[in-house]
Amino acid sequence: MSDPLKISRRKLSDEVFDRLYAMLLNGDFMPGDHLPSERALMEMFGVGRPAIREAMQSLERLSLVTIQHGQRPRVTAPTAEGLISQIELTAMHMLSSSPQSLEHLKEARAFFELGMVARAARSAVETDVAHLEELVARQRSELNRDAGAFIKADMDFHRAIARITGNPIFIAVSHAMLDWLAHFHSSMLHWKGNEEITLEEHERIIEAIRRHDEVLAVSEMRSHLDRARSLYVSAHKGTDDRRA
Helix, strand or coil: CCCCCCCCCCCHHHHHHHHHHHHHHHCCCCCCCECCCHHHHHHHHCCCHHHHHHHHHHHHHCCCEECCCCCCCEECCCCHHHHHHCCHHHHHHHHHHCHHHHHHHHHHHHHHHHHHHHHHHHHCCHHHHHHHHHHHHHHHHCCCCCHHHHHHHHHHHHHHHHHHCCCHHHHHHHHHHHHHHHHHCHHHCCCCCCHHHHHHHHHHHHHHHHCCCHHHHHHHHHHHHHHHHHHHHHHHHHHHHHHC
């Protein structure tokens, strides 16, 4: 019987990974720099080629380096989008297996939307407002024509608000949450028979942003999201009643 207190021996590739990761954190290699060759790393750490390759593959999976055939690995520039993408599979698994987590996501999305629309109202310029108007015009052109295109234009509208903030973390998180919600509930973004109301709400949000009225922008966005949430709850209640 094995001793539960005994410390298991780590794989050599894990040790190599830790050392290379520490070097990246310390700034020994900056974004755009090439890492040493396999042979140089083997000599540096006193390990074989398999350990180096496994460690490199782990770094690549985390988007810390890029590996191209015949070239030394290159350190990548970290981005908020890349960071969020690393948790996508885990997030999707959590959301699919936990209804409570999905509710938490909807709440988080609303929280982010209200904060971002306030920032957008404070910092938007004429070109930002014009772009939002173009998106609503595109969405209106798909009314009663292509539901998928209507939903895409709807999502693009909210993503555009996130971009106005200029904060790459806001943008990445907003995009991810919209994508995750669309995967589980596209109806959270689009309600058949309520398209015209959605368009009117978007137009009121744009007007608040144009006027740089943060309070009004938040109020209009809250009404927009609350309506969608109430429809969602009502739709699910109807489904549950029919199943009873």
